[in-house]
Amino acid sequence: MAILLENELTMYNPLKKRFAAILLLTALCSTLLAKEPFRIAVAGITHDHLNGVVNQLRQGDIQVVGVWEADARYLHNNSLTGKLPEDLFFSDLGTMLDRTKPEAVVAYGSIKEHLAVVEACAPRGIHVMVEKPLATTVKDAERMAALARKHGILLLTNYETTWYASNRYVKQEVDAGKIGPIFRIEVYDGHQGPVEINCSKKFLEWLTDPVLNGGGAVMDFGCYGANLATWLLGGKKPSSVYAVLQHLKPDVYPKVDDDATIILKYPGTTVEINASWNWPVNRKDMYVYGNDGFLYQANPRRVGTSLNSGAEEVKALEAPYDNPFRYFEAAVHGEITVSPTDLSSLENNLIVVEILTAAKKSSETGRPVKLK
Numbered sequence: 001m002a003i004l005l006e007n008e009l010t011m012y013n014p015l016k017k018r019f020a021a022i023l024l025l026t027a028l029c030s031t032l033l034a035k036e037p038f039r040i041a042v043a044g045i046t047h048d049h050l051n052g053v054v055n056q057l058r059q060g061d062i063q064v065v066g067v068w069e070a071d072a073r074y075l076h077n078n079s080l081t082g083k084l085p086e087d088l089f090f091s092d093l094g095t096m097l098d099r100t101k102p103e104a105v106v107a108y109g110s111i112k113e114h115l116a117v118v119e120a121c122a123p124r125g126i127h128v129m130v131e132k133p134l135a136t137t138v139k140d141a142e143r144m145a146a147l148a149r150k151h152g153i154l155l156l157t158n159y160e161t162t163w164y165a166s167n168r169y170v171k172q173e174v175d176a177g178k179i180g181p182i183f184r185i186e187v188y189d190g191h192q193g194p195v196e197i198n199c200s201k202k203f204l205e206w207l208t209d210p211v212l213n214g215g216g217a218v219m220d221f222g223c224y225g226a227n228l229a230t231w232l233l234g235g236k237k238p239s240s241v242y243a244v245l246q247h248l249k250p251d252v253y254p255k256v257d258d259d260a261t262i263i264l265k266y267p268g269t270t271v272e273i274n275a276s277w278n279w280p281v282n283r284k285d286m287y288v289y290g291n292d293g294f295l296y297q298a299n300p301r302r303v304g305t306s307l308n309s310g311a312e313e314v315k316a317l318e319a320p321y322d323n324p325f326r327y328f329e330a331a332v333h334g335e336i337t338v339s340p341t342d343l344s345s346l347e348n349n350l351i352v353v354e355i356l357t358a359a360k361k362s363s364e365t366g367r368p369v370k371l372k
Helices: 002-033 048-059 093-100 114-124 138-151 165-175 201-207 222-232 324-332 346-365
Strands: 038-043 062-068 104-107 127-131 155-158 182-190 240-246 259-266 269-276 283-290 293-299 302-304
Touching (some): 038 093, 038 324, 104 114, 114 127, 127 324, 155 346, 165 293, 222 283, 222 346, 240 346
16 A cells, blocks of 8 residues: 555656646746737827827727827827826927837827927837828928938838728739739829818817928828829839819818829829818729729728729738738837838838929929929
């Protein structure tokens, strides 16, 4: 009996040790796999797209460690108020960055403000993602690019249409040669107007300002077409830009255009960008014509392959390419590489600003503007 008990104990101890080791290993793996939220700071809160931060915060994918807003009227009166501790709101950008030490910053102020955000973040080695477009002028855009490159930070631009599965499908089909060489692209973007759809007062204050936004519909919605065309055509610049900017509602938008038609000329390809605050419906759709076929991007998930057939639903995008915050985090952490031809890339968006600047100049002179 004593011999049997001794043998049982001898067998039990190694099993007990092995089981304990498995438990320890499981605990360690769980700790390593437990993903910490992406630590970001918010620079500016006057953009109505700030709701994207609120939604992501609610899902727990991000941690907002600090908020900066220079306008005292809105610093403690915005969609993040009450969702974060009061001591995370700052009136000085440098102080906010130094005290909170975010991994990255997302900018939700005026487009003109983007330069100041990059000037503060780049020397501190903090990555930045701005809302579209990148800048109001080529000079500002080039200054931002120089700072980003000097200090080795990511400088990305966020467009709603970047996360459309339909646009990715169109690009995939174009790159595979399914419709042949592209000879025409028509992009339609806009809505009834920011006043008409009840954008907030703080948003309208700069969105309808020719300096703070750089223009009206030409900037707000013309940037989408410029971004998509540059992407679809492999990062190429157009040889010339011709544009007509209209004031169809001067009583509502006295300082800026509310309707823009921009024509981009490439060797063998014409791009027509139709941006307006006068559409009877919200729209972000695109037609791409090739020598051998046609694609109609109807909405975020649907694409048509002929003029006479209905659009069909395409496969949803997979993370991190389905969401700006997941994409930004993956890029910051080195999980993905941002290509110079990507929709969010600095290179693409420098061209976008050059196109928009040329469009405004063309409208003023009535002549096409050649790009270098």
